[in-house]
Amino acid sequence: MQDYLKGLNEQQMAAAMHMKGPLMIVAGAGSGKTKVLTTRIAYLLANGVDAFNILALTFTNKAAAEMKERITKMLGNNEARNLYIGTFHSVFARILRGEAHRIGYPNSFTIYDGDDSRSVIKTVINELNLDDKHYKPNVVQSRISQAKNALVGPAEYAMDSAIQQEDMRSNRPAIAQIYQAYAARCFKNGAMDFDDLLLKMHDLLKNFPEVLHRFQHKFKYIMIDEYQDTNPVQYEITKLLAAANENICVVGDDAQSIYSFRGATIENILQFQKDYDDVKVIKLEQNYRSTKSILHVANEVIKNNKGQIPKDLWTENDGGDKIRLVRTMTDNEEGRFVADTIQEQKLRYHYYNRDFAILYRTNAQSRAFEESLRRMGIAYKIYGGLSFYQRKEIKDMIAYLRVTANTRDEEALKRIINYPVRGIGKTTIERAVIVANEQQITLWEVLNRAAEFGYKAGTLEAIQNFVTMIRYFQSMLADKNAYDVAVQVGKHTNLVKELFSDKTTEGLARYENVQELLNSIKEWTESPSNDDGEVGDKTLGVYLQQITLLTDADNEKEDADVVKLMTIHAAKGLEFPVVFVGGVEESIFPSGMSINTREELEEERRLFYVAVTRAKHKLWLSYANARYRFGNLVQNEPSRFLDEMPEEYIDKSYAGGGARNQGGMSNQGSAFERMHRGFGNDAAAAERMYGPPPSKKKETAKPTYLPVQPPASKVVEHKPSADFIPSDTSNLQAGQKVEHQKFGFGEVVKMEGSSHNPIATVLFKTNGEKKIMLNYAKLRIVE
DNA sequence: GTTAGTGACGTTTTT
DNA sequence: CGTCACTAAC
Numbered sequence: 001m002q003d004y005l006k007g008l009n010e011q012q013m014a015a016a017m018h019m020k021g022p023l024m025i026v027a028g029a030g031s032g033k034t035k036v037l038t039t040r041i042a043y044l045l046a047n048g049v050d051a052f053n054i055l056a057l058t059f060t061n062k063a064a065a066e067m068k069e070r071i072t073k074m075l076g077n078n079e080a081r082n083l084y085i086g087t088f089h090s091v092f093a094r095i096l097r098g099e100a101h102r103i104g105y106p107n108s109f110t111i112y113d114g115d116d117s118r119s120v121i122k123t124v125i126n127e128l129n130l131d132d133k134h135y136k137p138n139v140v141q142s143r144i145s146q147a148k149n150a151l152v153g154p155a156e157y158a159m160d161s162a163i164q165q166e167d168m169r170s171n172r173p174a175i176a177q178i179y180q181a182y183a184a185r186c187f188k189n190g191a192m193d194f195d196d197l198l199l200k201m202h203d204l205l206k207n208f209p210e211v212l213h214r215f216q217h218k219f220k221y222i223m224i225d226e227y228q229d230t231n232p233v234q235y236e237i238t239k240l241l242a243a244a245n246e247n248i249c250v251v252g253d254d255a256q257s258i259y260s261f262r263g264a265t266i267e268n269i270l271q272f273q274k275d276y277d278d279v280k281v282i283k284l285e286q287n288y289r290s291t292k293s294i295l296h297v298a299n300e301v302i303k304n305n306k307g308q309i310p311k312d313l314w315t316e317n318d319g320g321d322k323i324r325l326v327r328t329m330t331d332n333e334e335g336r337f338v339a340d341t342i343q344e345q346k347l348r349y350h351y352y353n354r355d356f357a358i359l360y361r362t363n364a365q366s367r368a369f370e371e372s373l374r375r376m377g378i379a380y381k382i383y384g385g386l387s388f389y390q391r392k393e394i395k396d397m398i399a400y401l402r403v404t405a406n407t408r409d410e411e412a413l414k415r416i417i418n419y420p421v422r423g424i425g426k427t428t429i430e431r432a433v434i435v436a437n438e439q440q441i442t443l444w445e446v447l448n449r450a451a452e453f454g455y456k457a458g459t460l461e462a463i464q465n466f467v468t469m470i471r472y473f474q475s476m477l478a479d480k481n482a483y484d485v486a487v488q489v490g491k492h493t494n495l496v497k498e499l500f501s502d503k504t505t506e507g508l509a510r511y512e513n514v515q516e517l518l519n520s521i522k523e524w525t526e527s528p529s530n531d532d533g534e535v536g537d538k539t540l541g542v543y544l545q546q547i548t549l550l551t552d553a554d555n556e557k558e559d560a561d562v563v564k565l566m567t568i569h570a571a572k573g574l575e576f577p578v579v580f581v582g583g584v585e586e587s588i589f590p591s592g593m594s595i596n597t598r599e600e601l602e603e604e605r606r607l608f609y610v611a612v613t614r615a616k617h618k619l620w621l622s623y624a625n626a627r628y629r630f631g632n633l634v635q636n637e638p639s640r641f642l643d644e645m646p647e648e649y650i651d652k653s654y655a656g657g658g659a660r661n662q663g664g665m666s667n668q669g670s671a672f673e674r675m676h677r678g679f680g681n682d683a684a685a686a687e688r689m690y691g692p693p694p695s696k697k698k699e700t701a702k703p704t705y706l707p708v709q710p711p712a713s714k715v716v717e718h719k720p721s722a723d724f725i726p727s728d729t730s731n732l733q734a735g736q737k738v739e740h741q742k743f744g745f746g747e748v749v750k751m752e753g754s755s756h757n758p759i760a761t762v763l764f765k766t767n768g769e770k771k772i773m774l775n776y777a778k779l780r781i782v783e
Numbered sequence: 784g785t786t787a788g789t790g791a792c793g794t795t796t797t798t
Numbered sequence: 799c800g801t802c803a804c805t806a807a808c
Contacts, residue, residue: 059798089798114797194798261796362795384797418784425784549798569796591795607796630793631799 004042004074008035015282016040019047022242022276023249024227024269028313029298029613030289030575033251034063037223038070040249041083044221045075051082055219057238058087059226061550063573067225084219088234089194090549092201096192097545099204099211108541110191110402110409111548115390117141117186117193120411124181127437130174139172144179148195149231149263151202154180188442190408198233205240216244226573227252227272231263239275246276254309255302258569258607260599269309287313289575289616291320293649297619298612301644305602322651323612324620325642331583331627335368337654338580339376341620342563345578353379356563357576359611361589365582366565368627373563383566387551393499393510394517398544400489401482404473405541407444410436414443420498423462428455469493482543483525486518568611579615584623585636608641737782745782 008016012032015025016039027033037056045051058064064085072080084091093111100107112120121144122137147157157163158176167175186193192200205212222242224230227250230238242248250272257266273279287295295315302308328334342356358369363385373380388394396419402412414433418424435453436443446453450463469492476485490496499511524546525538564576583589590604612619621642626635736748747763 061798087798197798258796259798262798364794421785423784427784551798567796588795593795603796628799 004039008032008039009286011282011284011286012036012039015284016043018249018280018282019044019049020247022246022272022279024272024279024281025249025251025284026281026309026311027251027253027284028287028311029253029256029610030287031284031313032286032288033225033253033284034067034070036284037225037249037251038067038074041067041071041223042074045079049221051079052084053218053220054083054223055091055221055241056083056085056223057091057225058085059229060573061087061090063087063225064090087549089197090546092197092237093545093549095215096197096200096204097542099208100200102208102211103200103203104187105192105200106190106406106408108190108405108539109545110189110406110412111197111545112186112191112193112411113389113548114141114194115395116191116411117182120185120189120191121178121182123411124178124185128174128177128181130178135172135174135178140175140178143167143175144182145195146263147179148199149233151199151233151236154183185410188408189410190406191411195233198231198237202233202237202240205237212240213244215241220245220247222248224248224250226256228254228257228266228269229259229262229264230268231265232268233263235268235271248276255305255311255606256572256610258572258603258610260603283311285311285313287315288317290315290613291317291617293320293322294612294615294619297323297645297649298609300646301605301612301641302609304644305605306598321618322649323645324618324651324654326620326622326654327638328622328624329626330633331365331368331624332371334582334622334624334627335370335372337622338369338582338620339372339378341580342373342378342578343376345618351578353561353563355577356580357571357574357578357614358563358565358580358582359568359571359614360565360582361568361591361607362583363567365588369565369582378563379561380563380565381560383564384551384570388513388516389547389550391510391513393495393514397486397489397495397514397517398547400473400493400495401486401540402544403444403470404477404485404489405544407470407474408442410443416493417447417466420494422466423458424466428459428463477540481525481538482540483518483522483538485540486521490514490518568607568614571614572610575614575616577616578618578620579611580620580622581611582622583627584621584639584642585627586639587636589639589641605641608639739782 005013005016009032012035015023015036018040025033025036027036041054041056044054056064056067058067064087068080068083068085071083072078086094096105096109097107100109118137118141121141122132125132125135125137125140147153147163152160152163154176157179164173164176167173186196205215219241222238224238229252238248250269252269254266254269257264273281290298292315295313295317299313326334326337328337338358342353345351345356346353360366360369366382366385370380370382389398396416399412399415402409403416407413414429417429431453432443432446432450436446439446447463447467450460450467455463472492473485473489476488480488496511496514499507499514502508502510521543524543568581581589586592589608590601594600594604623638623642624636626633628634734748737745738748739745
């Protein structure tokens with residue numbers, strides 16, 4: 001037997017060695033699902049299946065990357081590179097990149113993220129003279145998204161009586177009209193939103209039999225991870241692809257279905273068994289992750305949901321500690337408790353930062369934890385929330401690149417046409433948009449032919465200068481890579497210069513972010529393959545399509561020793577030795593938005609199940625009597641889910657002895673308890689007993705915490721010398737002394753980067769080491 | 784055409 | 799509390 005099959009249990013082995021025909025693996029939390037999937041792929045390869053014929057679809061880039069990595073390790077060669085492993089969205093984007101012309105899109109179509117699409121919806125609402133107070137872009141967006149995920153196009157939407165009744169009931173009869181206009185506008189812009197990547201893929205397979213045939217032939221073996229999270233479009237696409245060979249293997253756990261708001265339906269699991277004649281079903285019920293306490297609590301809580309697929313999840317692991325229940329007065333106190341406990345656990349049991357995760361229901365809850373961790377000097381990283389690519393300065397820069405790659409992209413064009421300010425104001429743009437709509441041409445074309453539309457001389461000149469500049473960028477597309485184009489854009493738009501001359505701390509941070517963007521483009525350009533494994537094309541168009549599908553969890557450095565903070569949704573599929581779940585309160589968890597129907601509540605319960613089953617050894621659940629919301633204090637009851645947990649596995653000694661608080665009147669008692677239990681001093685006590693934690697022992701040059709943005713206040717302001725004149729730095733060498741307008745005096749440590757984009761690493765006397773891009777920064781050579 | 788200041792409004796979860 | 803959109807004055 002091959003090495004890689006060793007160590008699998010009976011069910012895992014059966015699943016991994018299943019070669020032909022439809023297979024459904026019902027995999028409980030922590031039952032070795034990824035191991036089975038990867039082993040199965042290795043097994044297929046070992047038994048003569050060509051890597052080029054295997055498609056594996058996941059929901060996150062991270063899951064895809066992990067699979068690929070594990071398979072590479074198992075095989076000990078590079079065969080994994082030929083596998084088609086990726087998220088639904090990135091795999092379909094890649095296919096559409098080659099086929100988009102068939103459905104009227106440019107192959108370098110733009111991908112709109114949620115913000116982009118909301119902004120287009122807003123534009124459309126306004127153009128239809130509807131009130132965006134009533135037609136809230138968020139609401140409209142989610143209606144449209146639901147429709148797309150259910151394979152309902154604009155025409156079907158308008159004809160469907162159930163949908164129309166629903167919209168009438170909420171007094172928003174014009175959503176059908178908005179949907180229609182939105183779809184038309186995206187098409188005109190040569191852009192697809194996230195849902196379109198699925199929908200257009202489906203259209204493509206449905207309407208072009210030769211394409212369908214080609215991919216059916218290519219993907220002879222299909223695997224789908226997290227099957228319980230697929231929506232109807234995804235279901236239909238995979239059904240189409242699998243129809244010829246029926247070698248389709250799906251893995252899922254109905255108890256972990258938490259994306260119904262995105263159109264996912266557990267129905268797909270049930271339907272799967274009906275769609276194929278001889279579906280083999282294998283259940284993985286042994287949990288290898290958690291202690292008995294944790295697993296029992298999870299099992300007991302999920303039992304309150306109706307109609308789960310019968311499963312008996314068990315473990316041979318130790319009983320482990322009881323689950324600790326913690327009550328605090330406020331959210332800030334909750335944050336302090338968690339930070340303090342992490343410190344204490346580190347000292348007492350020698351955990352690393354990376355062993356801890358703090359999970360919560362909503363992103364807004366991260367702040368209290370963040371502040372406390374920062375105060376304690378514990379390294380952490382927040383996942384989700386505002387991603388790097390959502391920052392304004394990054395979006396601006398990317399908008400330029402987008403316009404360059406696809407001039408039909410009106411959203412991007414409007415964003416940058418007058419930024420930095422170049423005298424093309426609101427009225428000018430409005431007029432151009434009207435002309436574009438009237439003449440059925442793109443905004444870009446209007447600008448190109450601006451002379452025909454009677455603009456004032458000054459305005460006309462401004463427009464023409466802008467057009468000339470973008471055209472110059474475009475002229476580079478054919479024979480320059482993404483990075484070279486981006487550098488030119490940075491130079492000629494004054495964007496970088498403008499940020500550089502902004503001397504505020506925020507301005508500096510923005511400037512550094514843009515530099516970081518340029519660096520990452522460079523890195524991407526120089527790496528042999530793209531993130532989804534595709535080898536080759538380093539053009540701007542490919543780059544742009546790819547980054548839109550990237551989340552900041554994907555750029556993670558695995559080995560970073562940091563406490564991880566994220567929503568429970570983001571934590572799915574991950575595991576941590578020690579887990580804290582915060583805000584286990586009514587109206588937060590379960591969310592106040594999801595307690596009106598049984599279905600909603602059950603999804604919240606599954607989410608709770610996911611949260612609990614992330615923990616391997618230890619689990620803390622905390623709730624606050626009151627927390628800040630919109631700036632004022634509101635009170636919450638402890639979550640109903642706490643009542644569903646079996647008493648014998650719960651340690652309530654941190655919850656004032658009982659799971660229920662005393663209706664908010666117990667402020668005195670709680671504060672009193674707190675002082676006498678003194679949990680605020682546990683870490684201090686532990687430090688006296690066990691000595692300082694590893695991070696405190698060796699005082700390294702690196703800070704003990706790694707915030708997402710370095711605290712900008714740390715820059716010691718420097719007044720440039722009176723005779724500060726930027727030197728010619730084209731021949732700068734390591735060892736030379738220089739002066740920077742902001743960072744002060746320092747010595748060049750290292751020179752890197754290409755000749756047209758040199759980067760100097762400078763060690764400043766007052767501000768430490770900085771990477772300086774010489775194309776943008778001004779340095780005076782001192783000696 | 785640009786900018787600064789004020790008021791209304793919002794928080795579920797994500798590729 | 800913080801962001802964003804709209805209004806009033808340069």
